[in-house]
Amino acid sequence: MRYKARRVLAGAVAAAALGAWVAGQAGVAAASPVARQAAAGPRLGVTLAPGAVYQPAGRNLTFGMHGPAIRALQQRLNYLHYYAGKPNGYFGWDVMEAVWAFKEVQAGEMIPPKPDVVGSIMQRELRHPKLPPVLHRRGGPSRVEVNKNLEVLVVYRDNKQVLISHTSTAAYNRPDGSGWVTPDGQYRALEFLPGCVPDAAFGGCMYNPVFFIGTAFAIHGMPNPTSTYSGDGVPLNPASHGCVRIPLDISRFLHTLIRVGAHGSPVFVDGPNYYGSGAFQ
16 A cells, blocks of 8 residues: 555556547547437437447346357446446456446445346346436536445546446455555545556555555555455455555556646545455455
């Protein structure tokens, strides 16, 4: 969570698909006429954005699957601002973490039912989804909201939700000890460092961190978890030592959606601290 005063060289440049997705988010967010038309059904001569219309697959979709149904799922999640990676038809970790975020919002729970399965209920919800709850309507037109109740991060631009990401905040009790929290409050996006930033306190790397409390607390990327419930990566359960963990791919472009610096975008952190330990078992 902490790092010594040391800057690192820039990491690999994000893939072109990431850049294209980021560039399109503000436009998609503002496309309410398109969204209304999608709900009403296509008209002759109207071209809808990929994912504007979703047709349920009629079967369960799970991790590791390939095919057109997965591609349609990716397109729909991306359209709804849950980053599910390049629509390549593969249900990998990008898709899994987007599914978790979507289910967390729809269920209103940190640990939603059947989190790893895109079944008939979620496929219906994809057609008529709920939006994440707005925590700070007067927090500024461009801001970041971290909802610890749901383990979801939402980025706003011009008061429109342009990114909804699964997160893993602090677990007060971890296998390596107790006492960690992600502190509630209003902060600012102070500094972005690209690539692997050494974590002097706990080892390993914080990837592409955006610091919001000095150089101690950051929103940063982590590699894929080893399992749904674990202490590494960005698992479904709270698992960090205090920072806000997000999927590695999202960490590569998060800073492009917000302002970073002395007048950085507001960062709001809200919700209770997680005191459980059973999720690691």
